[in-house]
Amino acid sequence: MFDFDKEITRKGTNCSKWDHQGGNFIPMWVADMDFPLAPPIMDAIQKRLGHPVFGYGGYPEEAAEAVIQHYQEVYGAAVSRDWIVWVPSVMPGANLACRAGGGDMIYNTPMYTHIRRLPKEAGVNVVEVPMREDSLHYTLDFAAMEQAITPDVKVFVNCNPHNPVGRVMTRSELEEIDDFADRHSLLVVSDEIHCELILEGHHIPYFALNEHAEQTSITLSSAGKIGNIPGLPLAFAIIPNKELRKSFQEEACGLFSHPNELAIAAISAAYDGSCKEWKAQLIAYLRQNRNYLEERIRKIPGLHAVHNEATYLCWIDARESGIHDPYTFFRDKAGVRLNDGRDYGKEGFVRLNFGCPRKQLTEALDRMEEAVRKNRYVEMI
Template identity: 35%
Template sequence: MLKHDFDELVNRKKTECKKWDTYADDVIPMWIADTDFKCPQPVINAMVKRAEHGIYGYPVNCKTFEQSIINWQKKRFGWNVDIDWVEYTPAVVPAIVYAMRAFTNPGDNIVIQMPAYHPFHDIIPNNGRHILGNNLILKEDGSYEVDYENLEELLSKKRTTMFLLCSPHNPVGKCFTREELTRISELCLKHNVFVVSDEIHSDIIYRGSKHIPFGSLSQEAADNCVVCVNPSKTFNIAGVRTGAVIIPNRHNHDLFYAPLENNKAYGRTVFGTLPIEVSYNECDYYADQLVEYLQDNLEYLENFVSTRIPKIKVSKTQATYLIWLNCKELNMGPKELHRFFLEEAKVAMNEGSTFGPGGAGFMRLNIACPRSRLVEALERMEAAINKR
C-alpha cells in the first residue's frame, strides 16, 4: 500500500497561495480551509501525464467523473447513488448559489445554523434572500446541540423555503448523528422546506462519529434535497475549482440543472475533473492516513491546550480539521483577539465573530499541517499568552 508523508514541510510561499501569500513571512497561517499536505502521488502523476499530452481542448463527458463520485459514496458511506443523480458543478459554493436560484425566490428565507461558514452570510443576501439563523446550543463539555424548537419556528415561517445544512459543521466541528439528521429532515418535510446539504467535510471524521449522507436517510429525504460534495478538503485540490451535486429526485435535478444550463456553467475543465476521479478511485489509502494523522494532531492539540494554555478551551471536535477554540477567558473583543494572535503570537487564524452569532470570543484554527508546524504554532500561542 502507498504511504503518504504527512510530516513533509512543503514550501507554499509564492505559489499564488491564499493561505501563505496573505500574511507576512514570519506568520504561521492556520486559517483558510486547505491543507499543507501534498495531494496524493497518483493524482500528481495523472496531472503530469495529462499535462504532457499537450492538448487541452474541449472535454467530452464520458461519465467517468460521475462514476468516481458514485464509487466514493458507496465505499465510504454505503450510499448507492445512481449515475443520473450526479452533476458536475464549478465547486460547492457556486452549487449552493445555483440551488438557491433553482429552489427559492428573491425575498424568501433561508435557514442556516449559527455560527455558520462565512460565505453563507454573503451568498444569501447577495442573491436577494434573507438569512434566518438557528443558533446551535453550546453545551458545558464544548459540544453543540440543535435547537429544534427554534428550528421549527423558523421553518414554519411563511417564506422559509430552504434549509442550508453544513454536515459536518464548519466551524463547530459537529458530526450530526442519524437521529439528528432524521429529525431535521422530518421538520423540513413537515414545513415544506427544501434541504441543501453541504457535505464537503464528510471525509474528515474522528473516532466515535460517522458521517451519514443526507440523501441516504430515507426516500422522503432523498426527494427533498441536494447534496453537495467535493474531495477538495481531503485531497487538497480546492484550487482546481470543481465539485459535484447529488440530486436523487429527477424533477429536482432538472430544476437545479436549468440555471447551470442557462448560464452555460456546466463546462468542465480537463484539470478539474481528473484529480477528483483519481482521488476517489485510487486514493482511499490517503484519506485513511490523513484522518489518522489529523486525529493525532487533534489529540496533541487537546493535550497541549488543556495543560499549557488552560484559558483556551477546545470545542468537542467530531469532524473537520478546523478547530473551534473558545478564547473567552482571555477577555478580549473579537478584533483584539485576532490582532493578538496575529501580531503577538504570529499565528493567523479565523476570528470567530465572522461566523455570526455565537462566534465572538472564538478563534478557528486549521490543524491540517505537519505536526512540527502545529507544535510551533501552539508554543507561540502559549508564549504570547504568558507574556500578557
C-alpha cells in the same frame, strides 16, 4: 508510509493561505492542508499533462462512475448516474440550490463564512438561529428554529460534517432535520465537502437518510478537502428528485464554462479507490494532530478547544481568556493568523486549521501560549 511531517514551502506559489494574508504570519486559517497531494492524484495530473492539447472538454463518464462507486463502497449509498450534476465547486452549487428553493433560507450559527454569504449571493433573506451549546458540545436547537422560522423560508442549509464546530451529525439528528423540513415544506441543502475527514463516528449522506430526504434535498460535495485540491475546483450536486434537478439546472444555465481537464483527472483519481491507503494515513495523522492540539490548548489559560469529530478545523473558545479580540490578538501578538469567530456568527472564538505538519502546529501553539501568558502577566502587574 506517507510522510505527513514533510514541510513544503508554499510561499511564492500564489497561495492565498501563505502569500495573500497581509503579513508574515504562521497561516493557520484558510481551509486547505499543508500536505502534498496523494501520489495517485499527482500521477493522474501528470499523465494528463503529458498530452500537449487542452481544448474544449466535457465531463467523462469515468469521473461519474468513480463518484458512484465511492458512495456505494464507503456509505452503502446507491447513486444513479442522472442524479449527479457537476458544478465548479461546492459553494456555487449551494448558491444555485438556494435559488432553486425559491424563497428565504434558514441555518444555524456558528456557520461557515461562505454559507453566511449565500443570502446576499442568492438575493434572499435569512433566518440565523444559534446552535445549542452545552459544555462546548454543539447541537441544533429545533425549539428555537420553530420559533424563528417564517412562512417565506423555503430552504434549510446544513453543513455536515460541521464547519467550524467539527460535529458529525448522528442519524437521529439528521432525522430531526428531515422532520423539521417536512413540517415546513423545506428544501434541504446539505454541504458535505468534509465528509471523508471523519475522526470519530460515521458520515451519513443526507440524501441516503430515507425516501423523503432523498426527494427533498440537494447534497453537495467534492474532493477539494480530502484530496487537498481546492485549487483545481470541481464538485457535484446529488439531486435525486427529477423536478428539483431540472430547476437546479435551469438556474445554472449559461453560468459555467467547460470543465477544467486537470480537475477532472484529479477528482477521478480521488474517488476511484487508488487513494484509499493515503486517505487512511491522513486521517490517522489528523487524529494525532487533534489530540496534540487539544492537550496543548488545555494548558493555555482561558482557552478551550471544541472536540473535533471531523474536519481539520478546530473551534477555539477564548471567552475566558480576558482577550477582547482573540483574532487580532493572536495575529499581532503571536504572529499566528487564525479565522475570526465573528465571521461565523460567534464572538470570542477563533478557528484553527490543524491540517499541517506537526512542527508547524507546534510552533503556532508555542507562540499562542507565550502571547497569552505574557498578556496575563502584564495584566497582573
